[in-house]
Amino acid sequence: MPTAYHPGPPPITPEQRIVLMTDVAWETFIADCCEQLRQENKYFQIKQLGGAGDKGRDIACYTVFPPKANTWDLFQAKAYKDPLTPTNMMSDFAKFLFYVFNGDYPIPRNYYISGTRDVGTSLHDLLGNPDIFRKKVLTEWKAKAGNFSSFKQPLIPALESFITTFDFKIIKEMKVSELLTIHSRSAKHWIVFELLPPVVPQLPMPENPTTEEQVYVSEILRAYGDFEKSSVPSVNDIPSKHTLHFASCRKQFYHAESLNRFSRDFVPAAFDALKEDIRTGISPVVDDVTHSDGLKRLNETLKHVTTLTATTNPLKDRIHSLDLQGACHHLANDGKVKWVPDE
Structure with a gap:
């Protein structure tokens, strides 16, 4: 009996x-998360400001620019080994309040605190009681003494008078879990975490072949003609016994095209690499x-792939x-596979 091995951590x-x-x-x-929200039309412009002279702003997310009061969100990024406490944040709060008071920038609609370990109980309770x-x-x-x-x-x-009337309800926590949900929709998610969204959105298949399908469709028509020993010049000329087969081939192509679009958005070049691997794998059958x-x-x-x-x-x-089979049609569409060899 084979000895069991440890799968590792x-x-x-x-x-x-x-x-x-x-x-x-x-x-x-966090800036990448904000940029993803900008791409989703939540913001007009993102500006990463953290560093010397930031005046208490790490990332500014504008819905309009120049910003007006209550038209932008401010994110403060805190990488601490423990959950954030009021002591960790008090200097940031003071700086923020002063620069809003001083007119250096308008009041934001939200001031988000984001820590690598979230906020602790004391700060959480403080955020929940503005008074x-x-x-x-x-x-x-x-x-x-300041x-x-x-x-x-x-x-x-x-x-002091300004702080007395300031609306502290705008100061909130943005948790790690919330940021990860946003980041999971970003093309940066694979780069940072080697993770992809769980579902590949499927493209609808047009009723009739498009110009983008022209090459692989012509290869299929040549295959039908080779089988029938009679030319099949167009889709309208496909014999009825091949109708379901042709529909299946198009379904395979679009399933793979959905993966191609997914790859383009999240892991550029991965689909191209897949096609090359498949080309190598199917060459004994094609040749x-x-x-x-x-x-x-x-x-x-299609069976072997x-x-x-x-x-x-x-x-x-x-x-x-379906993606593997569809990739074969993509290779045909690229002119890298022919079902009927040229004479």
């Missing part, structure tokens, strides 16, 4: 990878000179038999 999860991120990588990750939150900020400001760890500003009467006709060559190839695997391709967990 489970793959690292996105949450575990995020915990290991540097502050720069974490800010970039206590306000009192906490004013108390800390007075106790420190001398925060990375920001110094005395609490002048006008500033076999003993086939009685082109239709036999086509059908034997379903036995192939793509274990090294990034798309491997999204590939179905």
Whole structure:
């Protein structure tokens, strides 16, 4: 009886990878999430500002530019080894409040705090009680005489009055899980986590072949003609006994085209690599000179390709038999496979 072997540790999860991120990588990750939202028309412009002179802004997400009050969202990225506490954030809050008060930028509609380990219980409770939150900020400001760890500003009467009426409800948490949901829709998700969306959206198949299908369709028509020993010049001339076969071939092509679009959006060039691997895998069947006709060559190839695997391709967990068969038609469409060899 074969000895059982240990499969090794489970793959690292996105949450575990995020915990290991540097502050720069974490800010970039959040900026990528914001850019995805921009592509989904949630924002007009994204600006990564974190660093010296940022005035308490890591990432600004604008719905209009120049921004007006309540038309933009601010994200603060915090890469800490523990959940965020009020102490971690107090300097950021003070800096933010001062620069809004000072007119350096308009008040945002949302101020999102995002930590690699989310916010802790104390900060969570503070965010949930704006009045206590306000009192906490004013108390800390007075106790420190305006001398925060990375920001110094005395609490002048006008500033205190501004804070007293400020709407602290706009300061919220954006959790890691929420950011991951957004990021999963981004082309960057594979690059950062080696993960792809779980479902490949399927393209609808047009009722009639399009110009993009012209080459592979002509190859299928040649295969029918070779079998019938009579030319089949157009789709309208396909003998009725081949109608279902032709529909199946088109279905295969569009299933693979859906994977191609998916690859283009998330893992560029992976579908092209898959086609090349398939071309190598089917070449013994395609090049076999003993086939009685082109239709036999086509059908034997479509049968053989379903036995192939793509274990090294990034798309491997999204590939179905229809994709493998459809890739054969894509190769024909590229002029790399012919069902009836040229004389």
